[in-house]
Amino acid sequence: MARPYKCPYYGGVKSIWKGYRILKDGKVRLRRCCMCDRKYVTRKKVIL
Numbered sequence: 838m839a840r841p842y843k844c845p846y847y848g849g850v851k852s853i854w855k856g857y858r859i860l861k862d863g864k865v866r867l868r869r870c871c872m873c874d875r876k877y878v879t880r881k882k883v884i885l
């Protein structure tokens with residue numbers, strides 16, 4: 838099941854999804870934390 842992503846800076850779980858970035862080894866999800874307003878990416882195997 839999907840787990841909420843935690844902000845690596847603040848630890849908050851509220852974030853805004855900003856889209857994907859395509860890298861050589863796959864997709865990463867761009868997110869922006871609602872708590873500290875910093876951007877971070879999450880890597881996940883996307884199963885569609």
Ligand SMILES: [Zn+2]
Pocket residue numbers: 844845846847848849870871872873874875
């Ligand atoms: Zn944060």
